[in-house]
Amino acid sequence: MPVAELLKTQAQQLLGSLVGNPEAEFHPGQFEAIEALVDGGKRALVVQRTGWGKSAVYFVASLLLRARGAGPTLIVSPLLALMRDQIAAAERAGVRAVAINSANATAWDEVREALAADQVDVLLISPERLNNPSFRDRELPELIRRTGLLVIDEAHCISDWGHDFRPDYRRISELISRLPETVPVLATTATANSRVVEDIAEQLNGRPLGGVDAVQQRDDAVFTIRGSLARKSLRLGVLRLPDSASRLGWLLSHLEQLPGSGIIYTLTVSAAEDTARLLAEAGHRVLAYTGRTDNADRENVEQLLKDNQVKALVATSALGMGFDKPDLGFVVHLGAPSSPVAYYQQVGRAGRGTDNADVLLLPGSEDPEIWKYFATASMPSEERADAVLGALAEAGGALSTAALEARVDIRRTPLELLLKVLSVDGAVERVSGGWRGTGTPWNYDQERYQRIAQARRQEQAAMLEYEVSSGCRMEFLAKALDDPEAAPCGRCDNCAGRWFSGEIIGNAVQRAEDSLHTLGVPIDPRAQWPSGMDRLGVEIDGKPVKGKIAPEDRAVEGRALARLTDLGWGGPLREIFAEGAPDQPLSQEMLNACVQLLKDWSQSGWSGAGRPAAVVVIPSRSKPHLVSSLGQGIAHIGQLPYAGELSLGHGGPTGARGGNSAYRLAGVWERLVVSPELTAQISGKTVLLIDDLVDSRWTLTVAARALRQAGATAVLPMVLAQAG
Template identity: 75%
Template sequence: MVENRNATLSQTDTDSDADFGAAASFAQPSPPGGSGTGTHSQALAVLRELVGNPGADFHDGQYEAIEALVDGGRRALVVQRTGWGKSAVYFVASLLLRRRGAGPTLIVSPLLALMRDQVAAAARAGVRAVAINSANQLEWDTVREQLAADQVDVLLVSPERLTNPSFRENQLPELIRRTGLLVIDEAHCISDWGHDFRPDYRRIADLIEQLPDSVPVLATTATANSRVVHDIEEQLGAGVLTIRGALGRDSLRLGVLALPDARQRLGWLLTHLSDLPGSGIIYTLTVSAAEDTARLLAEAGHEVLSYTGRTDPADRERAEQLLKDNQVKALVATSALGMGFDKPDLGFVVHLGAPSSPVAYYQQVGRAGRGAANADVLLLPGSEDRDIWQYFATASMPSEEKAAAVLTALADAGSAVSTVALEARVDLRRTPLELLLKVLSVDGAVERVGGGWRSTGRPWVYDAERYQRIAEARVDEQDSMIIYQDTAGCRMEYITSVLDDETAHACGRCDNCAGQWFPADVAADATNAAGQTLSRAGGVLEPRLQWPSGMDRLGVPVKGKIKPPEALSEGRVLARLTDLGWGGALRTIFAAGAEDRPVDPAMLQACVQVLREWGTGDSRTAGWSGGGRPAAIVSMPSRSKPQLVESLARGISDIGRIPYLGALQLAHGGPTGSRGGNSAYRLAGVWDRVVVGPELEAALGSIQGQSVMLIDDLADSRWTLTVAGRALRQAGAGAVLPLVLAQAG
């Protein structure tokens, strides 16, 4: 039987999970009958010691959860708003259990930023906490020694560690034997209905089953609707105590401002960023948007930094600290800065584009106003949001065809196969391949061992119904975000009601309750500056330097580094498809079913500007990347956009007065395969299928050894360009300088 207790919170948000502050700021009456119990007095003393406040007391529900874990040895689920003090529950429970002779607490925590904050906060409070994750491998031996010497109160591990064969075989059994408390942080991730498809988290259900019934288990999350709650309860097992509180955030003032395009949205930021309270986070949906926005704001004199999945880990940590210290006005971030980042006085969160679900949105806006009475939250939705949502939704889900191919490849191998070697056997890129292997591993069909992955031989059936349910849930979540933008009712009430908060009510503070609290004007000079940034063209197109591994299995006789006499030179691209500026026009050109047309004059002029800057060079690269001004232009053969490519090549030829020699030719039916495959299969699909024809070879003879510009419409894997460049160089061309309209990703 599952017991569910709802706790209504009346306090304002003046706390920080990682600093245990939710319980520290207000002295509340003790639970009825609780003050006299030994456990309660011990817990209260520990809490006050942790937070350094002799007047601290528990929020409603905190002691109830601690008592269930410490005295009852129960399994509990705590669903409480961000900043309520969930970490206070498991740190107090951990110390009480340790004092009673229990082993260390094992916390499964999803993000490095969260681990850093929790370890630091624990150390300040005298809790001996250590972490094992991908960022501190040099410390692992020390951590193992501390565990062996019983000098650790709390061990934090990432869910990915649970799939590591060495960890599972060598460390996990002993941890399970000694664990005094298991904590699953951000527990919505263990549910199919959570906002992130993370197969590593599904390992935790196996971990729970291995624990003795006497070991208490705590799952915590701030973002779970009833469907997620029920799923988590089932995975925790029988007798779960669920403590669910109100999710409304009294400190947040929500608003939505619909502007016509990216130019206006960026113009609004330029106009009003300085007016936003304190320091904060500006969220974008893509890496390119974060980088472009940060550059625009920095050039206008604002102290901002970008923070994305491409940011170096050391730079991420530095950026987080600068924001915490109020040394920057904002971090312009993707969802890479999310769960676990803790800055109690964060003054604002602005979204350039809407997240794909109310759960994700609530999670991100929850970074603000945790230790302050007021914080501003503003959403600037974009017309391109749905396209971006669809891309990420489909990218994370495994397909039956690809799963079957992986299982067949591993079964045929008969022994362990590394991920790199598997790419030569299955047409999947590295990230989706690794995701699929984790899914199959959790389902017991494959296992990770020394040397790679191998088949277990167990039967596996693609659960099409399950994945269809998840896909449909994603669509429902996306629709909910559109409703949130358009609603005339209270925005906080809508968000919390979608999360099935029974106490959801009008906040009296959002733009619909109290009137528009934010200015809607955009200064003309800001709009012009944003327009200039968005019209800025040009990016570096890096050449491939090494052939993929295992090409001999696919009949392609290459390996190792690409030889300099066959290599493509560094090139230029007008824009990425995900860029805020030219990306929009390019997405239209390459949309499914879009008509092939000659290049737009404005786009041609933008390409000419890219070439001017390329020819001049800068502090980082030599003019024309060291190859000199091209003596001729050659275009790629295109089956989908022949007018576009040829008109671009001829237009540049006329403007630059560089002779156009014609196009390469397709051989053997042309390239095979489709975009999105891995490097090995993409290369095999174009090998010897783009060639120099007799007429072009004769024309190249007149410029023997001189540079050639190679023009194409869209670069994805870059293997087609690499093969074409190799063919041109073998035909006598010098450096081959690619110019491409768009780059995928």
């Protein structure tokens, strides 16, 4: 039997085992990709729609290479959910697959032993694992020596132009450069336009790729297979409604009519939680799935959806790449993602193994504001990068992230992201004990980041165009991905007419309004001082503050009217705190809501502190009229003594919102003072402490400590809005 024919026969048998069907046939392009990897040792890029079978390519290729004596396949995979599904699929095909990730730390020793004994066919890791000092220094060199095939899943993340900003994916090009040239490399994605394809190809092969719409035949080119990205099973639609309550009213009216079980996507965690609560209270079987969902709970929640034990998961983008439910019946978006490419990726969860699935977008007027925040949050700034590099240079050795927070005023999450960017660029390195500078010069690539920002603005404009387009919606998405086969689908609301009802039944909008205006977000009191306050001069009795905050100095659990990101009061509050918004007294409607919040709070026992006997206001630099009217209004309606405002010491608080804990504490320390006159009014009393906006909670913490030190028996913080 000719070699090529023998390879196809072997591959066909392995495919049958993988899918549980001995008669299974390869989709066009699948065997060609396998052949390029196994017989050609090529660097290959597969751009195919979700559900096409990209995992079949690398599992079959892995087993064929292993049969020829090659080492294990290394798969770089972005999400735990994706790893779980990949391992389950591998087991069905007789592939011995294991993972090293944050969720299975107790099994790492077993994995290492299995690798050493050559009992592993496939090892899955996250891109972040490539920079773990222990893995990078101990396991990776041996893996590079033995790897038989490298697979980069969701490869659009390699590219600056991909819709996910994940710095550690950029390490993969360095990993590829360290592999022997004989080791094949496969990159797979379902969401790459031509610009992303070219970028991936350059990193796979170290040179620009010419044409990207056809299979490349040159020996030195990346072997690229692109198929049609249109999803024939999906029926797309857009329904524009006036506000959040109307969108939720529509869901209350029509959720059970949607086919099977599905996903309801939101843009923020608060929106997911609010929506899930409303639907559950109305008797629908739904659960929230967000970045706040514990890792231990995620697998269980995903399985409930896979088993159709819930009608829907109300999710943020945390439920995205890698979640695989072939019979997912619908995807609804409450608010639009920021680009057609990201939208295509999310709706691609539906209809993988069915002939029909419904996809509906309910855009919101607040969407562009949310896009703007997320588009800029991940971008490093030159000023912050220089501050981090300067702090590391001054330290002369490794610093933990917590230690860096006492040296640079950057919050933990953006600080960690910035360190990853600097590490990928070679300016810092992660070592045992934290991070240290390498001494390698680093220049801020302003042109690059401006290009990325401009591209994202164009993507946002395209998403707005999609919402109002009168043309075929699937064709629009396919063209956004530069699909040369883009054509009208004949099924979407523009091609075949509206397939969904716009009617909202009965009092559904009012029920949504009532739920959205559920009052009260708990404000947990700070219990621990930040690390490194000695560097910032924060002391008590000549000694730096550290450790636990004394119970007698703490506030009790407080309340915020709502989060700025909430669907209900979040909208009016965002207007109040928007940049450039005028400072003016609180509206009577919002004051009434605050009074109702206090009534609800009183019924739950005032967090154990008892009814307040005095109202004290934290003076505001930006909204003095707002916060004063809130404090005096509460005092008047509640018939409580208005004790006045805290005084400002040392010129008052410094710094701006958004800083990290260490700098925020330093900026308010001893700058909120209880005057003798105020002391006389609050001594021996429970104080209701009023502020406009809570973010880090250090202003409330310092103010509460000052009041307790002045004789208040308890402090109940109440604020209008909680950031985030």
